[in-house]
Amino acid sequence: MKTLIVYSSQTSNTKKLADALYENMAGDKEIFNVGDTPDPEGYDLVAVGFWFQAGKPDPKSSQYLSRMTEDHRVFLFATHGAGAGSDHVRQGLAHAKGLINGAQVAGAFTCQGEVSPQVLEKARQKETPPAWIKDADQAAGHPDASDINALVSMVRQL
Ligand SMILES: Cc1cc2nc3c(=O)[nH]c(=O)nc-3n(C[C@H](O)[C@H](O)[C@H](O)COP(=O)(O)O)c2cc1C
Numbered sequence: 001m002k003t004l005i006v007y008s009s010q011t012s013n014t015k016k017l018a019d020a021l022y023e024n025m026a027g028d029k030e031i032f033n034v035g036d037t038p039d040p041e042g043y044d045l046v047a048v049g050f051w052f053q054a055g056k057p058d059p060k061s062s063q064y065l066s067r068m069t070e071d072h073r074v075f076l077f078a079t080h081g082a083g084a085g086s087d088h089v090r091q092g093l094a095h096a097k098g099l100i101n102g103a104q105v106a107g108a109f110t111c112q113g114e115v116s117p118q119v120l121e122k123a124r125q126k127e128t129p130p131a132w133i134k135d136a137d138q139a140a141g142h143p144d145a146s147d148i149n150a151l152v153s154m155v156r157q158l
Pocket residue numbers: 008009010011012013014015051052053054055056079080081082083088112113114115116119130132
């Protein structure tokens with residue numbers, strides 16, 4: 001199996017998941033930052049990793065996801081400040097799946113990712129703080145070893 005891993009990451013949370021995928025995927029694999037805009041053709045699996053921004057995949061990842069077609073098989077992975085299993089995360093993931101133009105979804109993994117204190121402070125000062133912020137304190141220290149283990153055991157079953 002030939003896998004392409006493409007990730008977007010500002011503060012390295014999503015990069016940690018991407019690196020773990022790269023280390024643990026069987027077969028041929030390549031890893032790129034989304035800024036390198038790698039050609040997604042010729043792979044059995046394209047794993048796209050994004051961070052949540054305004055309840056959706058960050059803009060660069062959204063753009064990359066929209067390059068997928070129904071000929072692609074895609075694995076989605078993401079980090080977010082919101083609580084795991086929250087409606088916010090469900091909706092953001094659904095949004096991501098809506099961007100991929102009917103590509104096959106081989107699986108999806110998300111976990112919390114530590115939010116920088118400056119971002120938290122700024123979000124909390126807004127007149128209407130975003131709903132995801134209430135769980136963001138628990139994102140500290142994530143992704144942790146157990147997040148990585150869960151991701152690795154998921155991809156081993158692909
Ligand atoms: C500008 C900005 C907007 C964000 N918006 C959201 C959001 O809508 N929902 C959420 O759950 N987390 C949000 N976050 C938190 C990040 O998604 C989270 O910390 C993520 O792990 C960052 O990943 P990275 O380290 O790979 O950049 C936001 C962070 C920033 C900087």
